[in-house]
Amino acid sequence: MASYKAPLRDMRFVYNELFDYSEISSLPGYEDATPDLVDAIIEEAAKVCENELFPINRSGDEEGCTFENGVVRTPKGFKEAYRAYVEGGWGGLTSDPKYGGQGMPSSIHVMVEEMMCSANLSFGIYPGLTYGAYQSLHAHGTDELKDLYLPKMVSGEWSGTMCLTEPHCGTDLGLLRSKAVPNDDGSWKISGTKIFISSGEHDLTDNIIHLVLARAEGSPKGVKGISLFVVPKFIPKDDGTPGPRNGVSCGSIEHKMGIKASATCVMNFEDAQGWLVGEMNKGMSHMFTMMNNERLAVGVQGLGLAESSYQAAVEYARERLQGRSLTGAKNPDAGADPILVHPDIRRTLLNIRAFTEGARATAMWVARGLDLRKKHPDEGLRTEADDFIQLMTPMVKALFTDFGFDATNAGMQVFGGSGYIRETGVEQYVRDARIAQIYEGTNGIQALDMVGRKMPAHFGRYLRRFFHPVQAFIEEHAEDESMADFVMPLAKAFGRLQRATGYLAEKGMKNPDEAGAAASEYLRLFGLVAMAYIWARAAKVAMAKTDGEEAGFYQAKLGTARHYMERILPQSSGLFSSIMAGSKTMMSFADDAF
Ligand SMILES: Cc1cc2nc3c(=O)[nH]c(=O)nc-3n(C[C@H](O)[C@H](O)[C@H](O)COP(=O)(O)OP(=O)(O)OC[C@H]3O[C@@H](n4cnc5c(N)ncnc54)[C@H](O)[C@@H]3O)c2cc1C
Numbered sequence: 001m002a003s004y005k006a007p008l009r010d011m012r013f014v015y016n017e018l019f020d021y022s023e024i025s026s027l028p029g030y031e032d033a034t035p036d037l038v039d040a041i042i043e044e045a046a047k048v049c050e051n052e053l054f055p056i057n058r059s060g061d062e063e064g065c066t067f068e069n070g071v072v073r074t075p076k077g078f079k080e081a082y083r084a085y086v087e088g089g090w091g092g093l094t095s096d097p098k099y100g101g102q103g104m105p106s107s108i109h110v111m112v113e114e115m116m117c118s119a120n121l122s123f124g125i126y127p128g129l130t131y132g133a134y135q136s137l138h139a140h141g142t143d144e145l146k147d148l149y150l151p152k153m154v155s156g157e158w159s160g161t162m163c164l165t166e167p168h169c170g171t172d173l174g175l176l177r178s179k180a181v182p183n184d185d186g187s188w189k190i191s192g193t194k195i196f197i198s199s200g201e202h203d204l205t206d207n208i209i210h211l212v213l214a215r216a217e218g219s220p221k222g223v224k225g226i227s228l229f230v231v232p233k234f235i236p237k238d239d240g241t242p243g244p245r246n247g248v249s250c251g252s253i254e255h256k257m258g259i260k261a262s263a264t265c266v267m268n269f270e271d272a273q274g275w276l277v278g279e280m281n282k283g284m285s286h287m288f289t290m291m292n293n294e295r296l297a298v299g300v301q302g303l304g305l306a307e308s309s310y311q312a313a314v315e316y317a318r319e320r321l322q323g324r325s326l327t328g329a330k331n332p333d334a335g336a337d338p339i340l341v342h343p344d345i346r347r348t349l350l351n352i353r354a355f356t357e358g359a360r361a362t363a364m365w366v367a368r369g370l371d372l373r374k375k376h377p378d379e380g381l382r383t384e385a386d387d388f389i390q391l392m393t394p395m396v397k398a399l400f401t402d403f404g405f406d407a408t409n410a411g412m413q414v415f416g417g418s419g420y421i422r423e424t425g426v427e428q429y430v431r432d433a434r435i436a437q438i439y440e441g442t443n444g445i446q447a448l449d450m451v452g453r454k455m456p457a458h459f460g461r462y463l464r465r466f467f468h469p470v471q472a473f474i475e476e477h478a479e480d481e482s483m484a485d486f487v488m489p490l491a492k493a494f495g496r497l498q499r500a501t502g503y504l505a506e507k508g509m510k511n512p513d514e515a516g517a518a519a520s521e522y523l524r525l526f527g528l529v530a531m532a533y534i535w536a537r538a539a540k541v542a543m544a545k546t547d548g549e550e551a552g553f554y555q556a557k558l559g560t561a562r563h564y565m566e567r568i569l570p571q572s573s574g575l576f577s578s579i580m581a582g583s584k585t586m587m588s589f590a591d592d593a594f
Contacts, residue, residue: 002058002308002311002312002424002425002426002429003054003311003312003315004049004050004054004118004119004308004311005046005050005311006042006045006046006049006050006115006118007307007356007360008042008043008046009553010357010360011042011111011360012039013538013541013553013557014360014361014364015035015038015107015111015364016035017541018361018364018534018537018538018541019107019364019365019368021035021038021107022035023368024105024107024368024371025105027105027371027372027375027376028375028377029103029375030103030104030105030371030375033104033105033108038108041093041104041108041112042108042111042112042115044088045090045111045112045115045116046115048084048085048088048090049115049116049118049119049120050119052081052084052085053081053116053119053120053123053124054118054119054120055077056075056076056077056078056081056120056123056261057119057120057121057122057123057425057428058425058428059075059076059077060074060075060077060078060120060122060123060260060261061122061258061260061261061428061431061432062075062422063075063076063260063261064255064260064261065202065253065260065261065262065263067250067252067253070201070249070250070251071201071203072200072201072202072203072250072253072263072265073202073203074202074203074204074261074263075261078123078204078261079203079204081120081123082123082126082156082204082205085127085156086155086156086157089102090112090127090156091127091130091131091153091154091155091156092154092155092156093108093109093112094106094108094109094131095131095134095138095150095154096138096150096154099138099146099150099151099153099154100150100151100154100155101154105367105371105375106367106370106371106374107364107367107368107370107371109367110296110300110363110364110366110367111364113128113297113300113304114300114303114304114307114360114363115304116128116304117300117301117303117304117305118304118305118307118308119304119308120261121259121262121301121304121305121432122259122260122261122262122432123261123262124301124304125198125199125259125262126159126199126202126204126262127156127159128294128297129159129160129161129162129198129199129294130153130156130158130159130160130199130209131160131293131297132160132162132290132291132293132294132297133153133160133161133162133209133211133290134150134153134154134160135289135290135293136211136228136277136286136287136289136290137149137150137153137209137211137230137277138150139278139286139289140228140277140278140279140286140289141230141277141278145230145275145277148236148240149209149230149232149236151240152207152240153209156205157205157206157207158205158206158207158208158209158232159199159202159204159205159207159208159209160199160208160209160210160211161197161198161199161200161208161209161210161211161267162197162198162211162287162290162291162294163194163197163200163210163211163212163213163231163267164176164194164213164287165194165195165196165197166178166192166193166194166195167193167195170196171441171442171445173213173223173226173284174221174222174223174226176192176213176214176215176226177192177215178190178191178192178193178194178212178213178214178215178269179191179192179214179215179216179217180214180215180216180217180227180229180274180276181216181217182216182217183273186275187273187274187275188214188216188229188273188274188275188276189271189272189273189274190212190214190229190231190269190271190272190273190274191214191269191270191271191272192214192269193251193266193267193268193269194212194266194267194269195266195267196254196264196265196439197210197264197265197266197267198262198263198264198265198439199262199263199265200250200263200264200265200266200267201233201249201250201253201263201265201267202263206234206242207232207233207234207236207242208232208233209230209231209232209233210230210231210232210233210248210267211228211229211230211231211277211287211290212228212229212230212231212269212274213226213227213228213229213283213284213287214226214227214229214269214274214283215227216280216281219280219281220281223284224281225281226281226283226284227276227279227280227281227282227283228276228277228278228282228283228286228287229274229275229276229277229283230274230275230277231246231248231269231272231273231274231275232246233245233246233248234246235273246272246273247269247270247271247272247273248267248268248269248270248272249267249268249270250265250266250267250268251265251266251267251268252265252266253265253266254266256435257431257434257435258428258430258431258432258433258434258435259431259432259435291440291441292389292393294440295393295394295396295397295440295441295446296363296366296370296393296396296397298397298401298436298439298440299359299363299396299397299398299399299400299401299436300363300396300400301400301401301404301433301436302359302400302401302402302403302404302405302407302433302436302437303355303356303359303360303363303400303404304404305404305407305408305429305432305433305436306352306355306356306359306403306404306407306408306411306433307356308429309352309407309408309410309411309412309426309429309430310349310352310353310356310407310411312411312415312424312425312426312429313348313349313352313410313411313412313414313415313426314340314349316339316414316415316418316424317338317339317340317345317349317414318338318340319338320338320339320416321334321335321336321337321338321339322336322337322339323336323337323339323342324336324337324341325337325341325342326342326343339414345414347567348410348411348413348414349414350559350560350563350567351407351410351563351567351568352407352410352411353560353563354535354560354561354563354564354567354568355403355404355407355531355568356407357538357557357560358531358534358535358538358564359399359400359403359404359531361534361535361537361538362396362530362531362534363396363400365392365534366388366389366392366393366396369385369386369388369389369392370385370389372384372385373385373386373389384465387457387458387461387462387465388462388465388466390454390457390462391450391454391462391463391465391466392466392530394446394447394449394450394454394523395446395450395523395526395527395530397440397441397443397446398437398443398446398447398450398520398523398524398527399523399524399527401433401436401437401443402437402443402524404433404436405430405433405434405436405437407433408426408429408430408432408433409430411426411429412426412427412429412430443520443523444519444520446523447519447520447522447523448515448516448519450519450522450523450526451504451508451515451516451518451519451522451523452508452512452515452516452519455501455504455505456505460505463501466530467498469533470490470494470529470533471494473487473490473533473536473537474487474490474491474494477536477540478491482543483536483539483540483543485539485562485565486535486536486539486540486561486562486565487536489532489565489566489569489570490529490532490533490536490565490569492572493525493528493529493532493569493572494529494532494533496525496529496572496573496575496576497525497526497529497572499576500518500522500525500576500579500580501522503579503580504518504522504579507582511583513583513587514582514583516583517582517583517586517587518578518579518582518583521575521578521579522575522579524571524575525572525575525576525579528568528569528571528572528575529572531564532564532565532569535560535561535564535565536561536565538557538561539557539558539561539562541557542554542555542557542558542561543558546558
């Protein structure tokens, strides 16, 4: 049976040793977030995840959500766990204290988020969407809307959703048909059908606050005519308690491959009363406040599940006795050696570990950017942080979820046939991880965002926020022999990335198919280099401590960094060749030959 222990030691390494946490706790408004407090928070979060959420992960998968007469029920134990989550104040960890939140930095949130995804992804989706909806309302709602909804969303008494997708449109939201007609009192009547709505209906909260994209009467076609509305399940009374039922109902829930305890709903809006959020026809950009947050969160889902899968696989590899080590018996008293002795198993485990630790540190790098963007007194630095986040968001979403899925699959492989059997619990990780590559904009769309929007933005300004620190690090350590095993491969891969960027910038301008054809490979190349930079920095920190008190931890860190450079980063060479091959062959392939 799989088990889960939060990787607190590695989290501490990331926020306290690889990065300097005082940089965050010295920001105005974050003074309370001292390293001691961060420690206490992540320790508490670990207890909730290990003791409350993980034990209902598999039973939640077995039971799934049920739908009867418009009512959706979450699996056994979810209501109690949600109550404990709300009472613990976890819903408002980073939210604005004005609305009852604790105003903690995102760099703490990202660790809590990872633990929740590891322990019980289906559960985590409910509060995750509430937080996204909170962010959008907080950024774009009127004070009246904020005062009415945010305190209850921050406390977790009410939950949130994101209603974009319709039967005929997912990626191409310009086609959406849901419509909004003005009422005399300034509110709107919203009608239409939304599909695949996560947490659209459930029994965890007293009210559900839907953020809905719809086209107001008379608005232009396409994405320029879309507005954002808040549509509550129960219309709040003046005293803030849920009032009359609104014209929104759940038509059915989906039966799906994974995240079975997360309700995925068809939502029908029939003249439902809604209120405009932000400016008319700016709905897409307002929704992007939520979607950008969700994209980072979805990336962390890939990381979280990879971590759980890794832990289960390591435990199994230590126990399972099969075959003998190629260099002679390591466990001569027993009939066979543990499978951990076999190079192929070790390669598999190190591949996963190089990803999880690298991704955890990369996620912290981005979360640090979120904190700087929000609180740094210098406007120029806030803009720089924003540029960096814009650039990194599609990469984190797509790379982490692709790697995450591969990692869960690899973890299952370590179990042999037992991995395929439900009882061990590891096949659930594979099924749960798969959706993260699809929702919040498929990974193919993330790649297009990266090459089509983020790469050329402001004549490459976003890119420079990444290229400059990497270049500076390489130059700073070019003569340092002790770092050569890390800096040389990084420099080579970085060179490939620079050449690929130049090639795509030139070719993509002339022929957009060139950029489209190479987008996914480019995003992966970019992500591999980003993680290589992070791994090189981690190696530098670890190297100085390999003889100390925790020698084992730092030697393992260094060993994993080496594995990344030797076994994973070389993929950059193949990706570079694919990118340079251009689009001609695929685009000239006859349609009817497919
Ligand atoms: C379990 C689950 C939960 C979900 N939760 C939510 C939710 O809470 N709220 C919500 O609004 N939606 C939600 N979704 C919907 C999800 O975001 C969409 O399914 C996803 O964005 C893809 O849209 P689609 O399914 O319509 O695929 P399509 O848009 O039809 O795409 C099909 C394929 O074509 C590719 N493609 C499409 N357009 C292009 C293009 N221009 N260039 C290159 N390739 C392209 C895509 O990458 C994809 O591979 C959820 C979906 C699922 C399955």
